[in-house]
Each structure stands twice: as C-alpha cells, then as structure tokens.
Amino acid sequence: MANIHEEEQLEKSYDGRLMRRLLGYAKPFKGMIFLSILLLLVITVADLARPLLIQTAIDDHMNVVGAKFVPSQNGEEINLEKSYRYRDLLLVRETDLTAEQRAQAGDRPRYHIEEPSSGQYVMVHSGTGTAIPMSTDEINAFKDKEVNALTRIGLIYLVLIVSSAVLNYIQTIILQRTGQRIIYNIRQQLFTHLQRLSIxxxxxxxxxxxxxxxxxxxxxxxxxxxxxxxxxFKDVFILLGIVVIMFNKSVELALISLVCIPLVVITSQIYRYYARSAFRDTRVKLARINATLAENIAGMRIIQIFRQEKRMHGEFDEINQAYFRASWRELMTFAVFRPSMEFFSALALAILIWYGGGKVLDSTLQIGVLYMFITYIQQFFQPINDLSEKYNILQSAMASSERLFQLLDTHDTIPDPAAPKGLAGVKGRVEFKNVWFAYDGENWVLRDVSFTIESGETVAFVGATGAGKSSILSLISRFYDIQKGEILIDGVNIKDVRQEDLRRFIGVVLQDVFLFTGTVRDNIRLANSAITDETIDRSIRYVNADSFIEKLPGKLNEQVLERGAGFSAGERQLLAFARALAFDPAILVLDEATSNIDTETESLIQDALVKLTHGRTTIVVAHRLSTIQHADKIIVLHKGRVRETGNHQELLAQGGMYYNLYQLQYKEAFQPA
Structure with missing residues (x-):
C-alpha cells in the first residue's frame, strides 16, 4: 500500500466517485436524512414567511392598505388603498369609489380623514371640501379592525419563531445522531478491516x-x-425562496437587489481556486508536523541520551514554521473572502435603499415592501458565506475519504480457506516441508527449510541475526504466507485452517512484551471469560510471577499503565509467561523470551520452563544458549537454511556452527570435551 498521507494527490475539490461511496454509508439512514431535509424545508418556509408577515402588517394594517370603511351619511363603501397614520390623524391619500361616482366627479376624488378643532373626525373630499362626519364608534371600529389584524399577525409571528426553534432542535438532534451513527459504522469498518490485515x-x-x-x-x-x-439544502432553499419571493413582489426591485451577484460569483470562483491550493498545502504541512512530533516523542530517550535536543528543536521549528506559513495563507484567503461578501452585501443594501427609498417618497412603492426587500437581502448573503465554509468542509471530506478508502481498499490480507478443516484436539506436531519464504519479492529469508517437531518436544532455533529464526515462529502462526512448500500441524496444512482456529492452539511470548492498560488480571485473561481466577492464580505461581505480584498494592487488581510502564522487563516477561500458560496452548512459542531478564529472574524462568513445557510442544528462539541446553532438539539456521540438527551434546560433539556459537558465549569457561 502507498503512503496514505496522500494530501498531495488530491487535485479535485470534488470527486464524484468518492462522494458516491460516502453517500453509500448514509443509505441505511435515508429515512432520517429525508426527515431532516423535510424539517429544514419547513424551517426555511417559516424563516422566509417572517419578513412577509411584517410587510403585510406595515402595508395592509399600519398603513391601512385595502381597508374597507362605510361612511355614516350615505353608506357608500370607500376603498382606502393607501394611507398613513400619524398619532390620531389618518390621512387618506387615495380612494377608489364606484365607477358611477368617478364619472360624476369627473376625476379620481380624494378623501382624507382628519380631526377638526371641534374634536370630531370627518372625511373631507379634497376636491369639493365636503365633510362627512364620522362617529366615535365608527372611528374605533376602524382602529380596532387594524389592531386585531396586527395582533393576529403578531401571534402568527410568535408561532413561527417558536415552531422554528422547536423544529431546529428536533432536526439538529436527528441529523447529529444520524451523522454520529454513520461515523460509528465507518470507524467500526476501519477497525475491523485493520484487524484482518496481515502483519x-x-x-x-x-x-x-x-x-x-x-x-x-x-x-x-x-x-x-x-x-x-x-x-x-437549507442554504439552497433560502436562496431560491428569497429569489422567488422578490421577483414575485417586484421584478424591478429584485433586479436592483441582485445587481451585485455577478461580483459575488467571480469572487467565489477566485476564492475556490486559492482556497483549494491553500487547503492542500496546509494538510500536507500538518501531516509532516504530526509525523515529526510523534517520532520525537517516541524517541525522546535517545534524543536526551545523545543530547540532540537542540538539533531536533531546529528541525521541528523549521517544519512548524512551514505549517504556520501554510495556515496563515489559508486564513488570509478566507479573511479576504468573508469581508468581500460583507462588502457586496452592504453595497447591495445601499443600492436598494437608495432606489427603493426614492420610490417610497414618490408614493410608487409601499414602505413595507421596501422593508421586506432589505430583510431578504440581509438574509441572502448569509447562505453564501455558509457555502464558503461548506466548501472547506467538502475539501477536508474529499481528502479524508481518499485516504480512508485507500486503507479500506488495501487487500494485504491472508485469506481463510473457503472450506476450512478443523483442528480439534491438536497434539502439537509441527512439520515444515521445503518452505521458501521472503518478505519482499525474492529476497529469501528461508530457503528450502524442512524439519519436524514431534508432539510434546521442546525444540530450539539458534543462529546469527537474520538467519530466519523469528520468521519461522511467525509462519507457524501464519502471520505471513509462504511462497513455496507446506507447513503442517498434526498433518493438516495451515492454509486449510481458519487463522482464528489455528491461533487458538498457539501461545506466544515475545521479546518485547506488550501490556494493555487495565489490571494485571485483565492482562493475563485478555477478556477470555473461560479463564477463571483459579487458572490465573495457578499460572502466576507456575511461572513464579507471584513473587512480585503479591508485593503490589493492588496485587492482581493493580492498574497497569500504558505498555506496562512501572514494571521491569523481567516482570513483564513473567506476566507474559503467565498469560501464555493461562490460555493452555498445545504449542508454546518463545521468541527471545528470556533475553531481557536478569540472572535472578532467569533462574525463576528456568524453573518455570519445566512446568510450562510439560505436555506441550515448545518452540524456542534464543541467543542465550544457556536457556536451551535441555531442549530435546536444537536446529541451527544460517542464511535461511537448516545447517545442523541435534541436542546440545550432539551439536557440541559435531564441532560445527553450534560449537562455535557456544564457544563464543562461554569462551572463558569452555573446556573441550
């Protein structure tokens, strides 16, 4: 698999192939997503309805547009199309009588309602000066009609606000829960996939x-x-809804309001270009700074021992500066774009007020309509700003999904057989038949290796570094697959057995013991409920681990820190022995398991090995020949081939490679036979 820090390879801000795969994870939740979109549509309608309500209140009721009034004298119905209320004075700017009345008048008669010095409201014809008295009840009825209408509008407005808040809460809960469930499934799939990958x-x-x-x-x-x-969808709904409403109310004002849109489009395209470049550069620098930081923390012991703090500080400072510059470039790109949108919004608002205000003064535009357009223009630019942020989110999602799918598409796995064979009652006979193995290409680590380990035998592998000893142990557990030959357990090819079934019968103790966070008991049991507390107690006594566990404040319930910090190397090895013994494997593998143990602990291990190896096949890799002298068989490897086989005395008598290794380790005490 390629390096999956592949931000540099992201050349497109949107990749349809990746998006289709991402939407596939949302498919099981399409019902909840559709409900969220539907709620957003309702919320958007409620948000867009509020300026319309205020416009209606101003023009239809505060200015009494279209109100009906019947004068008391002659019962004629007058349509008060446009009027303005100032304190207790209502001026009727224009009235519309019947066609017969207009014909008699010869022109459009004008009326206004005023309060003369006598205190009585009258309707006065502006042309003839005829005054029609109005009773107090008529005036109050006229006022009450408008007040009641305003009250209804206010209640509707309140209902819209409350409903929008409640629906927003419900929609947010649904959407966030759905998003978290999708991420949960992706994370589970990733972890499961990682567990299936080969070592x-x-x-x-x-x-x-x-x-x-x-x-x-x-x-x-x-x-x-x-x-x-x-x-x-909400941003799109708002933009489309505002445009439709504005053009429905006034095409002229709508065109004036949207005069800045071409500038917005051009600026957005420029922003997309520079934002995409800045985003990729920032993610590359971030990946480098994270890698450097992780490496330095992991190697802090070496850095301090060799006094490399100053040099590493300089390297980190250089990478940190590069990340700072990339981040600053990304921030500056956004810092220019956001004020630009604010400027265009203010410019559009200024043009609208200048043009629409003149229309209001000329009495060709109602003030409520102007207010509605001003409100919609302010709302119109907010989704555009939101879309720029969503573009950044899309960039991040595309980069992340590319790397995630690279990982998920990695098929570096060891396949299980389609028709697996069982391994019930494993006795522990291990056989290698002409095995060839290489980690990479044809750089062979093992070359035509053949040997047999009988059930219950203790067999040790020795040889120089790189001879292939640890590789053999990894192959037995099928951490890697061989290129040629066969590996048999009880006569069954391990490729014909499920890996889970195979590893159930193999216990491994490595040189570098890994302990998980939790208690000592948890680290021995490893969540296997079949291992009882009695089994754990017996295991720690067998390997002599009770000698230090009993001294711990919490004994078996003592908390273990990350990677077993606080325990010595020997104590971690003893816990690993107890863990392997508790699982009672048919085949026990010890890979340099005693290399980090002091002399005192080694004596404890040697005593435990007799109990550990009893009744089970034991395979040991060790550089310290003192730990394998009592092995039933010792196999000497050199450059991936089996060179010598025999027990300790037989190999010494041969005077070959084992003899030389033994002589090197015990040069002073060695005496020829």
Missing part, C-alpha cells in the same frame, strides 16, 4: 498514521455528514 501491512505503516486514519479522518467526515450534506 506485513503493519510492518510498512506506522501506528500513528493508522490512528490518524481511524480517528482524525473519520472526524472530518463527521463534519460533512452533520454540518454540510443536509444543511446544504
């Missing part, structure tokens, strides 16, 4: 990189699912 994959990929994939990149996708994918 060779982890040899080539640092742990920090994989943790970043599972945690950071999935979190970037969470932003897309929770804050972009569905809320994008």
């Amino acid at each position: 060779s994959f982890f040899d080539k990929n640092p742990v920090g990189r994989l943790v970043t994939r599972v945690m950071n990149d999935t979190e970037a996708l969470n932003e897309m699912y929770s804050n972009m994918m569905v809320t994008l």
